[in-house]
Amino acid sequence: MPELPEVETTKRGVEPYLLNNRITKCWHSGLSLRVPFDSSKFNLIKNDLITGIERIAKYIVLNFKSKNRLVIHLGMTGNLRVSKFLKKVKHDHIVMNLENGNYLIYNDPRRFGLVSILANEEEFAMLDNNADDPFSAKMTPKLLLSKIKNKNTTIKAILLNNKIISGIGNIYACEVLFRSGISPFTLGKDIDLEKCKEILKNAKKILNSAIKSGGTTLKDYFNAEAKPGYFKIKLKVYDREGEECAACKSLIARSIQNNRSTFHCLNCQH
């Protein structure tokens, strides 16, 4: 599943091909995505100048001169590519012709993603309800502490709650807690300011190194093949049940929390 680093890498990968360009035509497979694509709104962005591209949490947002927006979420299996030639492959659901002759293609085998066109100032709860991610200047240790200090839920569940902090998926939540030496079962109310500092520092470090390692695959966003340029960073605990902890040599444990797997070291994380 694409997490924040994959989304950021996708955004950086397609950005140079979209910026200052225009979308002239749009084709839709007709199959429904998580939110059905409303092609009747295509007129809102047709032939309009793309003035900026940003990532908000795990959404990619194209901003147009008219202030209308195109919002993309990759869901579980979505990917975005720019191609010089139109060679449709299985699961291509939306194809947009760019003014300079290239194509922007949204592919999604499981169709949990979304592509939505929004009029100027039109609200979009799924996007607007996201809290800031660890890179936001607003996401300070003090703010995080104030959001979790009364919580009786585990820090693992808190890190996956987009209304508290966005952009940390299951893989990175496990890694962040390992590097911070915090047990995933610690309750929010037992996390102090020092621990909030550790969590945010490590989240930025780990997400940044994943974005950096994705940099080498940026070329994959401009090709005729539907190959997502996703990548794997060296994970210390995730998916390593029974392997030795890199720090203490105890065996990595796997637990189930809120129906998700948590990987952790019983010796290093308290």
Ligand SMILES: [Zn+2]
């Ligand atoms: Zn350990």
